[in-house]
Amino acid sequence: MVGLYYYVKDDLPSVETLRDVRLQTPMQVYTADGRLISQFGEQRRIPLSLDEMPQQMLDAILATEDARFYSHRGIDPIGVMRAFRVLITTGEIREGASTITMQVAREFYLTRERAWMRKIKEAFLALHIEQMLTKDEILELYLNKIFLGHRAYGVGAAAQVYYGRDLHELTLAEIATIAGLPQGPSILNPISHPQASLQRRRIVLRRMLDENLITRAQFDAAFNAPVTARFHGTEIEVNAPYLAEMVRQEMIERFGVDDAYNSGYRVFTTVRADNQMAAQNALQENLHAYDERHGYRGPEQQLWGFDPERYFRGEGDANRPLPDEITLEVMLRHGGQAWDEVDILQYLNRQPRIGRLQHAVVTDVHEQSVDIIMRGGMRVTLDWDRLDWARPFIDQERQGRAPQRAADILNAGDHILVRPVSEGWKLAQIPGPSSAIVALDPQDGALQSIVGGYSFNLSQFNRATQAKRQVGSTIKPFIYAAAFENNFTLASLVNDAPITQWNPGSGIAWRPRNSPEVYDGPMRLREALARSKNVVSVRLIREVGVDETADYLTNFGFAPNEIPRNESLSLGSASFTPLEMARGFAVFANGGHLIDPYFIARIEDSEGNVVYEANPRFVCTECAEKAYREAHELGPEDYIERPFRQAPQVISAQAAYLVTEALQSAVWGGGSWANQTGWNGTGWRAQSLRNRNIAGKTGTTNDVRDAWFVGYSQGTVAATWVGFDNLEFALGRTSLNANLGRQRQPIVGSEAGGTTALPGWILYMEHKLSQVDSSPFELPSGMMSVRIDQASGKLTNRTDFTSMFEYFVRGTEPREFADSDRRQPQIFEDDDGLFR
Structure with a gap:
């Protein structure tokens, strides 16, 4: 034996590392308030100390794997002799005589190769381990290291995977099932091989009874207990897959794949659970509202009530895929007749999960209701008010007649989708367009919510951070900010009149148009921005200069190479992501500072030590230090552990405030409705929030391929985008659904930023505004307000509906008084259209 030891000695690895072993544990991602978002890693492991494990688990493992564990020194002579006797009598290696210590040696340092030399090395390593570690330390390593099937490593993870409970919550039968797994986790696990697992469990229980570790009554109850195990995935508390994927990529970039996945990092994001759920709900509800007003595209599949042979001829509905082979087999077996409940439920269980949508099959159709059966066997009746929206979809521009009966919509045997609504379920479908919502704190850039699409299962493309789409009129606040930095004011008059520019090189005239094509002549810039007048924006960029304006836009964090250097920039020909737009608008919300968005607040290692903590740039460093x-x-005398960095001032606070003033008018309008001079801004629907201290801008691109709304208060800025992933598709228009009227379908006509994107923003802000600072925006120094004449923008002494107080940078206020007898003439054709 001594000679054999020196023969293999140089090949034996050092066991010193077992003193400071780091078990591979998955990375976990949490919300700011500590709720699990996701888990990444090849191995599921929940390390536990021996004190945290129930005594029955320890007894079951020891009785089955190594009954003399606490009496031998790493090698069990009795077990070796028994294995040797089996070898002599059978001529085969049927027992390995491995002790728990030897299994630890194999798990950490060797392979499972069935060879004499591996077994010899395993024995010598076990002797070394027993010299270095106590028995309890060895047993704890073993119970946390062993593979127990279905990616579960250690008994803590196995309890979650097979039973969805903590280890101390398991019954004796369940503990015995797990204790029986080390011998063959693939062939003995209760999910894949329930009968083999049952027999192995009974062997474990008999060993425990033989060792007097359980009573006969306990043995009988556990021996006859049914197999209840089923696969339990990670218990996700908050559904935020787009955020989780952002964290995963960031962690790999920081630590590498192996370290990120297996070192047990706990990543805490800046996103609170309630905000994330509010954003996801807002996006999904808004997309369903859009999709339902455009009509119903029909059921996902028709399972009976037709000739199934036509599927062999490829005559299925062109809008839906042919059924899979299993479904076809059931169709043929039923010969076009109704399926039995077993077949229906098996079919529904095969369908993929898509967000909150649930799969169902129509079993009966009544005059104005249908009966359905859902996954799991729940039976529901969809009443008429849950069906009547479903007029036929023709194309994005046209819808069919409103249905009068349930049979106009559905037939028995239809596979449909339903979604949860108040007090029940509603007929639904996967929305055609996509959407994104992103919200951040304008004071430091902390991400507050992010949703990159309707369902991560449908598409992993994160439209909030990856989709660069034309921004349309949401570019205008940046154009106006450049004008305000060049001595324009909210009261400056610019002619809202058609523009025709002949290009002799191309022989084509450029004619930018308002949408709708209404022109109102000379107009103050407050009203022009609030009402999103295209030709005014073109005149402003001409006055400031295209290159100068493009350079100015880089102050908002936009990449110079992504900013078009022509007059189309003023109409939103640039393409940016929703996150980039939110960051740009944050400059207006925080008084002119550029913040850097971030989404990881801190990272902890497996022992709870903070290995990274975000140190963002703050608009108000004094506020950050106080918080x-x-x-x-910490008291005032305590040492501050880190410096608080200042976010750079990129535009003047005065220009930011003037833009905010105009964007508040985009929500609340102006003039006097009582005196027939009132007007609405393009974001008037946000008045439903009943908050005077919000500002925002709609955006709609040519042919309505993209719809935007970006809005903010002092404590949050949120961007919402809606559009098709396929750029060939426009968002279209809708007509009134006679079944719904204007109360249940208030949006009719062409889709646009104010009708398509803004409602989703409102849904989110209904939740968010209650949490953040939505007090009035602070007036910067160096500004003043004076009473002006609304028509001319000049000073006035009148105090009636024709006048208003307006804000100015000191020194830019008007000096002349308006002529009370003569109004500004309406001018519809001129060279520059500027009136100061």
Whole structure:
């Protein structure tokens, strides 16, 4: 034996590392308030100390794997002799005589190759391990290291995978099932091989009874218990897959794949659970509202009530795929007749999960209702008010007649989708267009919510951070900010009149148009921005200069090479992501500072030590220091552990405030409705929030391929985008659904930023505004307000509906008084259209 030891000694690895072993544990991603978003890693492991494991689990493992564990020194002579006797009598290696210590040696340092030399090395390593570690330390390593099937490593993870409960919550039968797995986790696990697992469990129980570790009554109850195991995935508390994927990519970039996945990092994001769920709900509800007003595209599949042979001839509905082979087999077996419930439920169980949508099959159709059966066997009746929206979809521009009966919509045997609504379920479909919502804190850039699409299962493309889409009129606040930095004011008059520019090189005239094509002559810039007048924006970029304006836009964080250097920039020909737009608008919300968006607040290692903590740039460093002291309960004399960085001032606070003033008018309008001079801004639907301190801008691109709304208060800025992933598709228009009227379908006509994107923004802000600072925006120094004449923008002494107070950078206020007898003439054709 001594000679054999020195023969293999140089090949034996050092076991010193077992003193500081780091078990591979998955990376976990959490919300800011500590709720699990996702888990990444090849191995599921929940490390536990021996004190955290129930005594019955320890007894079951020891009785089955190594009954003399606490009496031998790493090698069990009795077990070796028994294995040797089996070898002599049978001529085969049927027992390995491995102790728990030897299994630890194999798991950490060797392979499972069935060879004499591996077994010899395993024995010598076990002797070394027993010299270095206590028995309890060895057993704890073993119970946390062993593979137990279905990616579960250790008994803690196995309890979650097979039973969805913590280890101390398991019954004796369940503990015995797990204790029986080390011998063959692939062939003995209760999910894949329930009968083999049952027999193995009974062997474990008999060993425990033989060792007097359980009573006969306990043995009998556990021996006859049914197999209840089923696969349990990670218990996700908050559905935020787009955010989780952003974290995964960031962690791999920081630590590499192996370290990121297996080192047990706990990543805490800046996103609160309630905000994320509110954003996801807002996006999904808004897309369903759009999709339902455009009509119903029909059921997913028709399971009976037709000639199934036509599917062999490829005559299925062109809008839906042919059924899979299993479904076809059932169709043929039923010969076009109704399926039995077993077949229906098996069919529904094969369908993929898509967000909150649920699969169902129509079993009966009544005059104005249908009966359905859902996954799991729940039976529901969809009443008429859950069906009547479903007039036929023709194309994005046209819808069919409103249905009068349930049979106009559905037939028995239709595979449909339903979605949860108040007090029940509603007929639904996967929305045609896509959408994104992103919200961040304008004071430091912390991400508050992010949803990159309707369902991560449908598409992993994150439209909030990856989709660069034309921004349309949401570019205008940046154009106006450049004008305000060049001595324009909210009261400056610019002619809202048609423009025709002949290009002799191309022989084509450029004619930018308002949408709708209404022109109102000379107009103050406050009203022009609020009502999104295209030709005014073109005149402004001409006055400031295209190159100068393009350079100015880089102050908002936009990449110079992505900013078109021509007059189309003023109408939104540039393409940016929703996150980039939110960051740009944050400059207006925070008084002119550029913040850097971030979404990881801190990273902890497997022992809870903070290995990274975000240190963003703050608009108000004094505010950040105060909040930090309060959070860490530090007094004024205590040392601040980190410096608070200042976000750079990129535009003047005065220009930011003037833009915000105009964008508040985009929501609340102006003039006097009582005196027939009132007007609405393009974001008037946001008035439903009943908050005077919000500002925002709609955006719609040519042919309505993209719809935007970006809005903010002092404490949040949120961008919403809606459009088809396929750029060939426009969002279209809708007509009134006679079944719904204007109360249930208030949006009729062409889709646009104010009708398509803004409702989703409103749904999100209904939740968010209650949490953040939505007090009035602070007036910067160096500004003043004076009473002006609304028509001319000049000073006035009148105090009636023709006048208003307006804000100016000191020194730019008007000096002349308006002529009370003569109004500004309407001018519809001129060279520059500027009136100051």
